[in-house]
Amino acid sequence: MKNFKQYYPTTVDEAAKILKENPNDTYICAGGTDIIGVMKDFILPTYPTALVSLDRIPGLKEIKEEGGFLTIGAMVPLEDIATNDLIKSKYACLAEAAARTASPHLRESGTIGGNLCQMTRCWYFRHNNDQFHCLRKGGDTCYALTGDARFHSIFGLTKMCAAVNPSDTAPAMVVLDAKVVTNKREFGIEELWGFAVPGSTKLEHDEIITCFKIPAFSGKSCFYKAAIRKTIDFPIVNGACAITASGDVKICVNAVALSPHRCKEAEAVVKGQTITESLAEKAGDEAAKKATVIEGTGTTNEYKIQMMKGIIKKVVLGCK
Amino acid sequence: MTEKKNKKKSLGEISRREFLIDAGIVLGSTAAVGTAALASSCGGKTETVTSTVTKDGPSKTVTTTVTDVVEKLVPLSCTEDGQWVIDFKVNGKRFVEIVEPNETLHHLLHEKLGFKSIKTFCSRGGCGSCSVLIDGRPILSCMTFASSVHGKEIWTAEGIATEMPALIDAYVDNECMQCGYCTPGFIVTAAALLKRNSDPTTDEIREALAGNLCRCGTYPVHIPAVKEAAKALKGGR
Numbered sequence: 307m308k309n310f311k312q313y314y315p316t317t318v319d320e321a322a323k324i325l326k327e328n329p330n331d332t333y334i335c336a337g338g339t340d341i342i343g344v345m346k347d348f349i350l351p352t353y354p355t356a357l358v359s360l361d362r363i364p365g366l367k368e369i370k371e372e373g374g375f376l377t378i379g380a381m382v383p384l385e386d387i388a389t390n391d392l393i394k395s396k397y398a399c400l401a402e403a404a405a406r407t408a409s410p411h412l413r414e415s416g417t418i419g420g421n422l423c424q425m426t427r428c429w430y431f432r433h434n435n436d437q438f439h440c441l442r443k444g445g446d447t448c449y450a451l452t453g454d455a456r457f458h459s460i461f462g463l464t465k466m467c468a469a470v471n472p473s474d475t476a477p478a479m480v481v482l483d484a485k486v487v488t489n490k491r492e493f494g495i496e497e498l499w500g501f502a503v504p505g506s507t508k509l510e511h512d513e514i515i516t517c518f519k520i521p522a523f524s525g526k527s528c529f530y531k532a533a534i535r536k537t538i539d540f541p542i543v544n545g546a547c548a549i550t551a552s553g554d555v556k557i558c559v560n561a562v563a564l565s566p567h568r569c570k571e572a573e574a575v576v577k578g579q580t581i582t583e584s585l586a587e588k589a590g591d592e593a594a595k596k597a598t599v600i601e602g603t604g605t606t607n608e609y610k611i612q613m614m615k616g617i618i619k620k621v622v623l624g625c626k
Numbered sequence: 627m628t629e630k631k632n633k634k635k636s637l638g639e640i641s642r643r644e645f646l647i648d649a650g651i652v653l654g655s656t657a658a659v660g661t662a663a664l665a666s667s668c669g670g671k672t673e674t675v676t677s678t679v680t681k682d683g684p685s686k687t688v689t690t691t692v693t694d695v696v697e698k699l700v701p702l703s704c705t706e707d708g709q710w711v712i713d714f715k716v717n718g719k720r721f722v723e724i725v726e727p728n729e730t731l732h733h734l735l736h737e738k739l740g741f742k743s744i745k746t747f748c749s750r751g752g753c754g755s756c757s758v759l760i761d762g763r764p765i766l767s768c769m770t771f772a773s774s775v776h777g778k779e780i781w782t783a784e785g786i787a788t789e790m791p792a793l794i795d796a797y798v799d800n801e802c803m804q805c806g807y808c809t810p811g812f813i814v815t816a817a818a819l820l821k822r823n824s825d826p827t828t829d830e831i832r833e834a835l836a837g838n839l840c841r842c843g844t845y846p847v848h849i850p851a852v853k854e855a856a857k858a859l860k861g862g863r
């Protein structure tokens with residue numbers, strides 16, 4: 307790693323001020339498990355000049371239930387979410403998603419905020435020393451489109467970038483209708499992500515997530531992840547489904563598009579129906595109708611469509 | 627063995643003293659390091675410890691005057707060069723060190739302080755061989771900044787070996803190492819599990835150790851080893 311300036315502010319305002327005063331190549335550091343990898347491999351075209359750590363800001367590591375919401379601080383480690391009894395019992399898909407993220411060690415330092423804001427894992431983007439100066443780095447080519455895109459997008463190409471969002475907790479947070487609270491505003495979690503250089507979020511440079519608010523949930527929810535190994539590996543496809551007590555259905559899959567993908571067509575199939583095997587299958591089929599394949603040099607990502615159908619079937623049945 | 631090395635290398639290994647230091651650490655120094663002088667707020671006995679800062683480039687020598695007064699952490703502080711002065715414990719011993727922002731915890735503990743049990747297979751967070759306990763959590767030292775451990779309590783396999791000999795015995799009895807390179811990482815992770823769960827099931831052990839990779843394939847024998855260690859520890863060993 308090259309050297310850089312490191313800050314340990316003790317309030318969110320102080321952190322935001324540092325970010326504002328350093329507009330170029332300054333990044334927030336939460337658990338560091340993503341950003342340290344980015345820095346070790348010299349992935350970005352210009353090396354980060356400063357990191358602003360949130361580690362010493364009190365109050366960002368709390369999980370509490372109040373005012374009709376479950377509030378999870380941005381700096382809560384994933385392991386604490388995975389093992390929290392309240393989350394396990396009432397927000398099962400989130401506990402399961404956190405439990406299936408990365409490895410036990412990475413879950414101890416990796417935070418929920420970092421997990422939802424991490425950069426893409428596209429192997430062209432992640433190649434060391436910025437060897438592929440792609441769209442997400444300000445270049446003009448998506449190398450996956452003519453190369454090996456076996457893990458890439460099956461839902462269109464946002465601004466022609468085929469990379470996918472790798473977060474495991476994202477689909478669970480989407481189906482639980484989480485709100486993002488930053489130092490500037492509060493908004494629905496689906497508005498968090500988008501095409502950005504080089505990140506995955508639409509946050510402003512000096513915008514810091516302080517917590518996530520999930521409306522009190524009584525109903526059933528389920529998460530499932532397909533990866534090469536059960537531990538350490540990123541999702542090939544993952545997904546979550548939540549059905550509220552009043553019958554509202556939300557289904558979301560991730561690692562299939564630039565941002566987590568809401569499956570509204572599949573939701574419409576399930577809503578108001580008794581869940582059966584064939585209904586769950588139909589939901590998957592419906593979601594796959596708009597999927598597209600990238601044929602790279604000798605590779606294809608077609609199998610991901612089948613995988614997504616299977617995952618939707620599983621998570622819908624899990625809410626039975 | 628490591629203890630000897632520590633003595634040589636550490637800037638402020640001061641745990642064996644009967645007292646802890648106050649905010650009064652003075653970093654006077656040779657010309658090579660422009661360090662900020664943190665005001666010594668109280669009087670008392672002082673001691674000078676010398677340490678060598680060897681991160682990237684020529685060694686720099688730093689002389690530290692430690693003023694012993696009351697039990698208090700040296701405050702986390704930044705030098706003019708952007709280095710951090712951190713105060714932390716490893717295996718029960720206290721250290722005060724100057725670290726670079728880009729320095730990993732692995733570099734600090736393994737290269738500077740001589741805790742050689744901590745290994746690196748991948749250096750990218752993917753194998754668990756660099757695991758240490760930080761405030762009871764199994765953490766990857768290759769993916770942690772050294773500056774972030776200020777005020778924290780670290781345990782390495784060296785320390786766990788003296789605190790939990792039953793775990794080491796169980797690992798030896800079950801032949802848990804072939805080349806042995808991954809073993810300290812497994813020990814640290816198993817210790818973290820046993821501290822949280824005194825009677826883990828096979829599945830719980832599998833899950834807890836799933837982030838530790840072993841190229842020699844010793845996986846199956848870790849399960850009886852951890853179970854035996856759990857039994858022995860419950861028996862008061």
Ligand SMILES: Cc1cc2nc3c(=O)[nH]c(=O)nc-3n(C[C@H](O)[C@H](O)[C@H](O)COP(=O)(O)OP(=O)(O)OC[C@H]3O[C@@H](n4cnc5c(N)ncnc54)[C@H](O)[C@@H]3O)c2cc1C
Nearest residue numbers: 336337338339340341408416417419420421423474515751
């Ligand atoms: C070997 C390996 C395997 C992994 N496997 C998985 C996996 O299976 N699934 C998965 O989802 N992830 C995986 N990860 C990625 C990563 O470890 C996790 O996503 C982790 O949760 C990231 O959290 P962090 O706190 O360490 O993030 P950091 O590295 O600290 O931050 C990540 C990004 O988010 C931004 N950020 C962090 N907090 C905030 C905030 N409060 N406000 C605004 N921006 C913020 C940072 O600026 C940075 O760009 C893996 C990583 C490794 C190294």
Ligand code: FES
Nearest residue numbers: 749753754756768
């Ligand atoms: S060396 Fe740290 S996880 Fe592999």
Ligand code: FES
Nearest residue numbers: 804806840841842
């Ligand atoms: S014993 Fe050789 S790597 Fe595990």
